[in-house]
Amino acid sequence: MLTDDELRAVLRAEAAAHRPDRAAILERATRTTMRNEAARRRGPRVRIAGAAAAVAAVIGGGGVAQWALAGGTGSDRPTPPPPPVTVSASPAVAPSASPSRSSPSRRPGKPTAPSVASAEPAADTTAMGPLRSGGSVEVGGKTRANSVVTIRTGEALTALEVTIRLAGTAGLVPRSGSQQVPGASVDSSVTEEAGALVYHFTLSSGDTLDPGTYTFYARYTYAPGGRDPGADRYAVTATSGSGAALTVGGGFG
Amino acid sequence: MRDAAYHAYFERHHDSLSRLAYLMIGDASAADDLAADAMTEVWRHWDRVRAADDPAAYGHGILMNLARNWIRKRSRERLFSLEVLKRAPEPDVPAVLDVRRALAELPHRRRACVVLRYAFDLSEREVATTLGISEGAVKSATSRGAKQLAELLGDGLARINGWEAAA
Numbered sequence: 001m002l003t004d005d006e007l008r009a010v011l012r013a014e015a016a017a018h019r020p021d022r023a024a025i026l027e028r029a030t031r032t033t034m035r036n037e038a039a040r041r042r043g044p045r046v047r048i049a050g051a052a053a054a055v056a057a058v059i060g061g062g063g064v065a066q067w068a069l070a071g072g073t074g075s076d077r078p079t080p081p082p083p084p085v086t087v088s089a090s091p092a093v094a095p096s097a098s099p100s101r102s103s104p105s106r107r108p109g110k111p112t113a114p115s116v117a118s119a120e121p122a123a124d125t126t127a128m129g130p131l132r133s134g135g136s137v138e139v140g141g142k143t144r145a146n147s148v149v150t151i152r153t154g155e156a157l158t159a160l161e162v163t164i165r166l167a168g169t170a171g172l173v174p175r176s177g178s179q180q181v182p183g184a185s186v187d188s189s190v191t192e193e194a195g196a197l198v199y200h201f202t203l204s205s206g207d208t209l210d211p212g213t214y215t216f217y218a219r220y221t222y223a224p225g226g227r228d229p230g231a232d233r234y235a236v237t238a239t240s241g242s243g244a245a246l247t248v249g250g251g252f253g
Numbered sequence: 254m255r256d257a258a259y260h261a262y263f264e265r266h267h268d269s270l271s272r273l274a275y276l277m278i279g280d281a282s283a284a285d286d287l288a289a290d291a292m293t294e295v296w297r298h299w300d301r302v303r304a305a306d307d308p309a310a311y312g313h314g315i316l317m318n319l320a321r322n323w324i325r326k327r328s329r330e331r332l333f334s335l336e337v338l339k340r341a342p343e344p345d346v347p348a349v350l351d352v353r354r355a356l357a358e359l360p361h362r363r364r365a366c367v368v369l370r371y372a373f374d375l376s377e378r379e380v381a382t383t384l385g386i387s388e389g390a391v392k393s394a395t396s397r398g399a400k401q402l403a404e405l406l407g408d409g410l411a412r413i414n415g416w417e418a419a420a
């Protein structure tokens with residue numbers, strides 16, 4: 001006969017022995033949600049589309065995810081909408097000559113928060129060391145779009161902050177930010193600063209991003225008639241696994 | 254906002270949902286399936302989940318129902334398969350290591366209470382909310398379940414180590 005403490009230890013060990021497969025759980029949840037959506041065409045589509053988008057935002061990549069994000073919530077379309085109009089997609093592919101240009105004078109610790117973002121992103125450097133970035137706009141309807149920042153890192157990152165700053169234009173209203181950052185925890189927030197909308201994405205301290213491609217979405221609606229993204233900017237500050245401070249930034253076309 | 258909240262819920266609870274399922278049904282890959290199905294249900298009832306006093310308990314409660322249905326379905330299927338033979342007791346198996354088999358011998362409610370109280374450290378009140386039963390029922394099912402499990406595991410331990418069972 002085991003004591004209560006022994007029983008507790010045995011059961012905890014058994015629970016700890018199981019390794020949940022996060023990707024498999026997400027995949028199945030997404031698939032089921034999409035199937036549900038197809039099954040109830042006439043049902044509360046808005047909610048389901050929202051679920052798909054939420055799940056897709058977590059799972060990252062894939063045609064389903066693209067559809068869900070482009071479709072957004074509130075779409076009346078029963079079938080996947082046409083592919084999003086990509087105004088400018090330039091995840092700078094050309095490898096930079098010097099693999100590492102870290103400046104030791106800019107010691108990170110924590111990414112220097114809004115000051116970096118609100119300052120002019122110096123000369124819009126889209127690539128630095130192992131980090132590449134690109135900005136694009138996905139138009140999801142007449143008055144809705146996502147400004148998308150895609151980053152690719154060849155090294156692990158121990159700190160990351162992405163800021164998307166949208167210039168105030170007619171009828172601009174935020175719809176929350178989302179991101180595709182599998183395997184890590186990212187906090188997002190939207191604030192209004194001096195007439196601009198500022199979306200912040202911050203990697204939780206203690207989390208590490210593996211080398212790979214990650215996507216951040218600033219979602220919003222605007223007045224009918226289109227919106228000029230010319231004055232929008234993004235800024236990315238990161239710390240590589242080797243301790244180098246990396247800063248990149250740019251526009252959205 | 255709902256997207257972000259659901260996202261956060263997923264990140265926070267998918268792991269514990271899967272571990273809970275694993276202890277309840279003893280099958281690792283089906284446990285992930287049940288966790289995914291629970292998350293799908295959480296979304297379908299998102300308004301209620303969010304309005305609930307204890308949103309985590311709501312998800313765990315959904316999972317417990319899915320686990321019970323899974324086991325029922327599985328045992329119906331077993332009646333018509335040979336698997337029941339393979340599952341016959343094997344005297345030389347170190348029973349103390351087979352926590353899952355011991356858990357499987359408990360009735361659903363006892364197993365649910367023991368797992369939530371002992372492995373997940375929930376309070377009696379939280380378990381009551383999760384399972385939709387009274388705290389008194391939780392108390393008695395937990396105590397019976399823990400005793401039964403301790404005996405099952407204790408017997409195995411005694412057999413293996415050749416201990417004398419204390420009178």
